[in-house]
Amino acid sequence: MGTTIRSMTARSDSKDQERQLAFQQVVTPEIPRLYRLAIAIVNDSFEAEDAVQETMLIAWRKWSSLQGYENQPAWLTRVCVRECLRTRRSLRRRVTGIPGGALSEVPDPHFALDGGMLDLHRAYNALSPSQRAMVTLHLHDGLTVDECARIIGCRPGTARSHLGRAVAKLRRELDHA
Amino acid sequence: MPDAHISDEDLFSLTRAYLTRRRAQSPPRDLDVNAVNFAFTRRRSRLVAIIGASALVIASALLATVVLAFHVDQRSGTSPAGNGAVSAMHVVRHNGNLSLPGLDRTIHDSQVITKLAAEIRDLPAFPPDERCPASFGTYYSLTFTVARAPQWTATIEAQGCELVQITGQSARWAVHEPQLWTDLGDALGLSVAQLQPAVCISPSSPPGCAPIASSPEP
Numbered sequence A: 001m002g003t004t005i006r007s008m009t010a011r012s013d014s015k016d017q018e019r020q021l022a023f024q025q026v027v028t029p030e031i032p033r034l035y036r037l038a039i040a041i042v043n044d045s046f047e048a049e050d051a052v053q054e055t056m057l058i059a060w061r062k063w064s065s066l067q068g069y070e071n072q073p074a075w076l077t078r079v080c081v082r083e084c085l086r087t088r089r090s091l092r093r094r095v096t097g098i099p100g101g102a103l104s105e106v107p108d109p110h111f112a113l114d115g116g117m118l119d120l121h122r123a124y125n126a127l128s129p130s131q132r133a134m135v136t137l138h139l140h141d142g143l144t145v146d147e148c149a150r151i152i153g154c155r156p157g158t159a160r161s162h163l164g165r166a167v168a169k170l171r172r173e174l175d176h177a
Numbered sequence B: 001m002p003d004a005h006i007s008d009e010d011l012f013s014l015t016r017a018y019l020t021r022r023r024a025q026s027p028p029r030d031l032d033v034n035a036v037n038f039a040f041t042r043r044r045s046r047l048v049a050i051i052g053a054s055a056l057v058i059a060s061a062l063l064a065t066v067v068l069a070f071h072v073d074q075r076s077g078t079s080p081a082g083n084g085a086v087s088a089m090h091v092v093r094h095n096g097n098l099s100l101p102g103l104d105r106t107i108h109d110s111q112v113i114t115k116l117a118a119e120i121r122d123l124p125a126f127p128p129d130e131r132c133p134a135s136f137g138t139y140y141s142l143t144f145t146v147a148r149a150p151q152w153t154a155t156i157e158a159q160g161c162e163l164v165q166i167t168g169q170s171a172r173w174a175v176h177e178p179q180l181w182t183d184l185g186d187a188l189g190l191s192v193a194q195l196q197p198a199v200c201i202s203p204s205s206p207p208g209c210a211p212i213a214s215s216p217e218p
Helices: A002-042 A045-061 A072-094 A115-125 A129-140 A145-152 A156-176 B008-022 B031-078 B110-121 B178-188
Strands: B086-094 B104-107 B139-146 B152-157 B163-166
Touching (some): A002 A045, A002 A072, A002 A129, A045 B031, A072 A129, A072 A145, A115 A156, A115 B008, A129 A145, A129 A156, A129 B008, A145 A156, A156 B008, B110 B178
Antiparallel strands (some): B086 B104, B139 B152
16 A cells, blocks of 8 residues: 555655746746846836746646647746736835835846936836836837737727827826926 | 946846856755655654644544534433433422422333323424413422433423423423323323312302412422
C-alpha cells in the first residue's frame, strides 16, 4: 500500500513538474514585455511588479484552458492590463484623497528625462490609468481602438472617449508648460 | 519645449518617444523567476485554503446533522409528537381538594402506554376563551419513559376543562376525548368513574362519590 501511494505521489509530482515547465516556457519570455506595459500604465515599478505577479498567478490558475489558446501573449496582455487598472483602482480606494495619476510624480531615477520629456512625463502622470492604457496601447503599440477596448474590457465608444480625453489633457498640460 | 499650440502629429510623436523611453526600462532582476514562483506557491496556498474551507463546511454540516438528529430524537422522546416506543408509564394521582385513595402505579405494557402517549399527542389545543366547570384540583401526572431519550411528563386535570399540560408545550384539553379516560382506566385497571369521581356535594350525590377533603393536598 505504502509503495502504491508513494508511486502515485511521485507520478503526480512528476506531472506537476511537467506542467510547471510548460508554463514557464510560455510565460517567462513574456514577463519583460508585460512589465514594460504595466509600468507604462501604473507608472510605478513596484505596482508594475505586482501586476505582473498577479497576471502570472491568474495565468497559472487558468493554465489548463490557456494551453489551448492560439494567442497566449494576447491573453496575457489582456490580463495584465486589467490587473493594472484593478490595482490602481484598489490602491486609490485605500489611499483616499490622492488622485489616480499623482502617485508617482517623481520620475524613476533610472529614467532620466529632460525639458519637453519632463513636461510630458508630468502630463502623462496626470492621466487616469485607463487613459494611460489607451495612450500606450494605441499610440505606442499601434493597436486599433476596438482592439484596445477588448483588452481593457470596455466598449469601443468608452475606449475612444478615454483616448480623446487623454490627448486633450496631454495637449492642455503641454500648452501650459 | 513644445509649442503653445502643439499639433496632433507632434504630440503623438512626442508621446511615442516618451513611451518608448518609459518602456525601455529593464524589469527588476529575477522578476521572471519571482513572478512564476509566486504563482506556483500562491496556488498551493489557495488550494490549502480551499481544502480547509471545504473541510470546515463539511464538519459544520456534520455537526448540524448530529445536533438536528439529537434534537429530533429528543423531541420524539420528550413530547407526544414523536413516535418513539414508550417502555414505561408512571402514574401518580394528586387528589387536590378531594378525599381519594392514593394512586401511584407504573405500567410496563408498551403497547398500551404507547397508545396512550399517542392519544395525548392527538389532543386538541385548549381554546383561549373557554369557560371551564369547577375543578377540585385533582390531576394525574403521567411520566413516560422512552428508550434512548429523556422522560417526559403530562399532567391531566380530572375535572374542569380536563386540561392536559406537557412540559414546554401549550395546553391541550381532554374534555371531548372520553377514549383517553377509558384507555387510562384500562391501563390502571380502574373505571372512568374511579378516575373522574363525582364530588359529594349534596345528599343526592351518587354512591362512590369523592368527599371534599377537610385539609386539601398542598
